[in-house]
Amino acid sequence: MKKILICTALVLAMTSCAFGAAFKIGGTGPLTGGAAIYGNAAKNGAEIAVEEINAMGGDVQFELRYEDDTHDAEKAVNAYNALKDWGMQVSLGSVTSKPCEATAAENFADRIFALTPSASSAAVTEGKDNVFQMCFVDPNQGSASAQYIADKKFAKKVAVIWKNDDVYSKGIRDTFVEKAPELGLEVVSETTFADGNDNDFSVQLTDAQNKGAELVFLPMYYQPASLILAQAQAMGYAPKWFGVDGMDGILTMEGFEKSLAEGVMLLTPFNADASDEKTKSFVAKYQAKHGEIPNQFAADGYDCVYAYKEALELAKATPDMSAEDICTKMIEQFTTMTFNGVTGENVKWAANGEVTKDPKGMVIKDGAYVGLD
Amino acid sequence: MTMRRLINLKRVEARRIYLTYGVVILAYIICQTMSSTKMLSSSMRGMLVPICAYMVMAVSLNLVVGISGELSLGHAGFMSVGAFSGVASAILMQSVIPFEPVRLALAMIIAAVFAAIAGFLIGIPVLRLKGDYLAIVTLAFGEIIKSILNNFYMGVDSGGVHFSMLTDTTRLLKGGRLIIRGPMGISGIQKISTFPAGFILVMISLMVVFNLVNSRSGRAFMAIRDDRIAAESIGLDITKYKMMAFVTSAALAGAAGALFAMNYSTIVANKFDFNTSILILVFVVLGGQGNMLGGIIAAAVLTILPEKLRQFSDYRMLLYAIILIVMMLATNNAEIKYFLSRLNPFKRREEAE
Numbered sequence: 001m002k003k004i005l006i007c008t009a010l011v012l013a014m015t016s017c018a019f020g021a022a023f024k025i026g027g028t029g030p031l032t033g034g035a036a037i038y039g040n041a042a043k044n045g046a047e048i049a050v051e052e053i054n055a056m057g058g059d060v061q062f063e064l065r066y067e068d069d070t071h072d073a074e075k076a077v078n079a080y081n082a083l084k085d086w087g088m089q090v091s092l093g094s095v096t097s098k099p100c101e102a103t104a105a106e107n108f109a110d111r112i113f114a115l116t117p118s119a120s121s122a123a124v125t126e127g128k129d130n131v132f133q134m135c136f137v138d139p140n141q142g143s144a145s146a147q148y149i150a151d152k153k154f155a156k157k158v159a160v161i162w163k164n165d166d167v168y169s170k171g172i173r174d175t176f177v178e179k180a181p182e183l184g185l186e187v188v189s190e191t192t193f194a195d196g197n198d199n200d201f202s203v204q205l206t207d208a209q210n211k212g213a214e215l216v217f218l219p220m221y222y223q224p225a226s227l228i229l230a231q232a233q234a235m236g237y238a239p240k241w242f243g244v245d246g247m248d249g250i251l252t253m254e255g256f257e258k259s260l261a262e263g264v265m266l267l268t269p270f271n272a273d274a275s276d277e278k279t280k281s282f283v284a285k286y287q288a289k290h291g292e293i294p295n296q297f298a299a300d301g302y303d304c305v306y307a308y309k310e311a312l313e314l315a316k317a318t319p320d321m322s323a324e325d326i327c328t329k330m331i332e333q334f335t336t337m338t339f340n341g342v343t344g345e346n347v348k349w350a351a352n353g354e355v356t357k358d359p360k361g362m363v364i365k366d367g368a369y370v371g372l373d
Numbered sequence: 374m375t376m377r378r379l380i381n382l383k384r385v386e387a388r389r390i391y392l393t394y395g396v397v398i399l400a401y402i403i404c405q406t407m408s409s410t411k412m413l414s415s416s417m418r419g420m421l422v423p424i425c426a427y428m429v430m431a432v433s434l435n436l437v438v439g440i441s442g443e444l445s446l447g448h449a450g451f452m453s454v455g456a457f458s459g460v461a462s463a464i465l466m467q468s469v470i471p472f473e474p475v476r477l478a479l480a481m482i483i484a485a486v487f488a489a490i491a492g493f494l495i496g497i498p499v500l501r502l503k504g505d506y507l508a509i510v511t512l513a514f515g516e517i518i519k520s521i522l523n524n525f526y527m528g529v530d531s532g533g534v535h536f537s538m539l540t541d542t543t544r545l546l547k548g549g550r551l552i553i554r555g556p557m558g559i560s561g562i563q564k565i566s567t568f569p570a571g572f573i574l575v576m577i578s579l580m581v582v583f584n585l586v587n588s589r590s591g592r593a594f595m596a597i598r599d600d601r602i603a604a605e606s607i608g609l610d611i612t613k614y615k616m617m618a619f620v621t622s623a624a625l626a627g628a629a630g631a632l633f634a635m636n637y638s639t640i641v642a643n644k645f646d647f648n649t650s651i652l653i654l655v656f657v658v659l660g661g662q663g664n665m666l667g668g669i670i671a672a673a674v675l676t677i678l679p680e681k682l683r684q685f686s687d688y689r690m691l692l693y694a695i696i697l698i699v700m701m702l703a704t705n706n707a708e709i710k711y712f713l714s715r716l717n718p719f720k721r722r723e724e725a726e
Binding site for chain 2: 031032067068072073074077078079080081082084085098101102104105109121123126127194
């Protein structure tokens with residue numbers, strides 16, 4: 001009993017200290033359940049950023065709280081309301097897309113500013129002036145990939161294999177195909193697959209091979225991509241492979257022969273092997289604390305908190321301001337400021353909340369991700 | 374008619390019905406006053422509408438499980454049919470009927486109709502079975518509904534409404550809107566569900582269920598539940614009465630689904646999975662089979678409980694499970710029941726009667 005009393009006293013003392021002059025920043029994410037890997041990564045990343053900022057002791061201090069939403073819109077709104085009761089002043093939205101759509105509507109109605117680390121669907125920001133994204137919106141990845149392939153002159157003739165019952169895949173493919181001709185890329189083969197017939201890709205690969213595609217673009221998650229790579233090798237087809245952030249994770253997939261992915265290029269905003277100081281220190285801290293290499297979600301969470309720090313400093317906001325006042329200032333700052341973080345340099349936001357940043361190209365070399373640049 | 378029927382009821386039964394209405398109305402008045410005077414936390418305020426939806430779900434499932442005695446494990450399926458048809462119709466009516474309460478009411482009616490049709494179609498094969506077999510088949514149908522909605526596309530443009538299955542082949546004209554987007558569900562829903570609307574729906578479902586239970590048909594339900602062979606021997610049409618209970622229950626669940634969905638800006642079919650069906654069954658079992666008030670209270674308590682346990686973070690769902698087990702044991706313990714009944718003046722008189 002005594003121990004509990006002491007503990008509670010300590011906890012109370014700590015919270016009251018932090019309460020002094022800190023912005024209350026809250027987010028929801030799946031901390032338990034099937035999608036917990038994403039929620040915990042974003043939360044851990046954000047925690048590290050908050051610890052760093054509070055340790056530096058500048059004008060802007062944070063108090064972070066993450067609530068579990070189990071990747072469910074209903075629970076996400078409940079979690080959001082719990083954060084509101086706690087006194088959240090700025091929000092990290094939700095980690096996954098669908099729950100974030102639900103909480104973003106609440107953010108908009110309550111005038112609490114939100115910057116989501118990783119909810120990438122376009123519906124999250126649609127029609128809401130105070131909801132911003134740290135990650136690329138799905139369709140943007142398509143045009144960014146086309147741009148990157150053209151800039152680096154990887155190929156002239158390109159094949160696209162995409163999943164036509166998946167919004168993520170469809171969104172990326174649509175903009176890629178639209179943008180490619182403008183940049184002098186020729187899409188010679190375009191084939192699809194769907195849930196249920198995603199085991200045999202020989203038709204798609206033969207088509208790409210016959211039409212002489214030098215590069216195959218794979219806007220999809222890593223499970224079907226791994227099969228495509230294996231089957232292409234079996235039929236002796238060796239084009240260049242190019243993927244998007246859904247491909248991140250292929251190396252850690254169970255039962256996947258890493259040598260198959262050798263030379264696969266992918267475009268993701270975060271590269272844990274980057275040699276800049278910021279990334280190095282973040283990766284080292286994350287590894288020391290959680291025993292694993294941070295993924296893109298963790299980096300997005302980390303960047304969100306730093307973006308807030310910068311915006312709040314620029315706006316000269318103080319923790320005693322109401323969420324609504326901060327919201328107005330944040331909209332002003334986020335649409336004008338330029339941010340440098342671990343997921344990109346010269347990060348800018350459009351008024352509709354979408355982010356523009358230079359994606360980082362990565363290539364798989366000797367079973368590890370290595371930066372292309 | 375209603376009044377006469379209630380007057381003719383046994384005093385005990387009438388008292389139970391009035392007590393249920395009374396508790397619901399009182400709870401509504403308290404919550405509404407607290408909500409308008411800002412005494413209610415946002416967390417609680419946000420849960421008012423879903424709680425109403427879950428209450429209706431509990432009441433409707435109670436009709437099947439408690440009154441007609443069939444274990445149904447696919448009730449969330451009807452909720453999702455209602456949710457999707459209700460939201461889709463609300464979106465289509467958006468420009469025609471700008472007045473939100475009317476649109477909400479119409480959407481709920483349409484949702485109830487669609488869910489009733491689904492209930493009828495599913496009822497045809499399902500109600501030929503009994504006991505465990507019926508339970509398993511309803512479970513399967515719940516999953517089938519989820520699967521269908523996960524592969525269903527519906528869009529609207531100047532040319533009218535278009536449907537497609539498996540892949541989106543609606544080919545909408547410019548300015549068209551894809552309303553139901555397969556696994557992505559529906560986005561950008563206008564939040565028109567309100568607590569008063571939820572309260573009215575709870576009251577309507579209670580009236581429907583109480584009237585049905587205390588009618589000739591209701592007595593037939595219970596006769597069939599208690600002894601199927603005896604009921605058949607006196608000429609009761611078993612399939613007809615079972616179907617009546619099943620379809621009514623599905624319709625109410627559909628309306629609840631529409632209410633629930635329009636409280637959020639987005640809805641996906643995967644929300645209404647097996648877990649949700651079980652959750653509703655838990656409300657019914659914890660509240661007592663056939664006991665409407667119990668089911669209603671259980672729905673409220675079990676929706677609020679996980680939110681109140683947030684302070685325990687990672688141990689939240691563990692505690693929830695433990696509390697659930699304790700509650701189940703306690704509500705089934707004869708001594709505790711006796712103790713509670715001593716506290717209840719109505720019950721005590723009941724015993725004396």
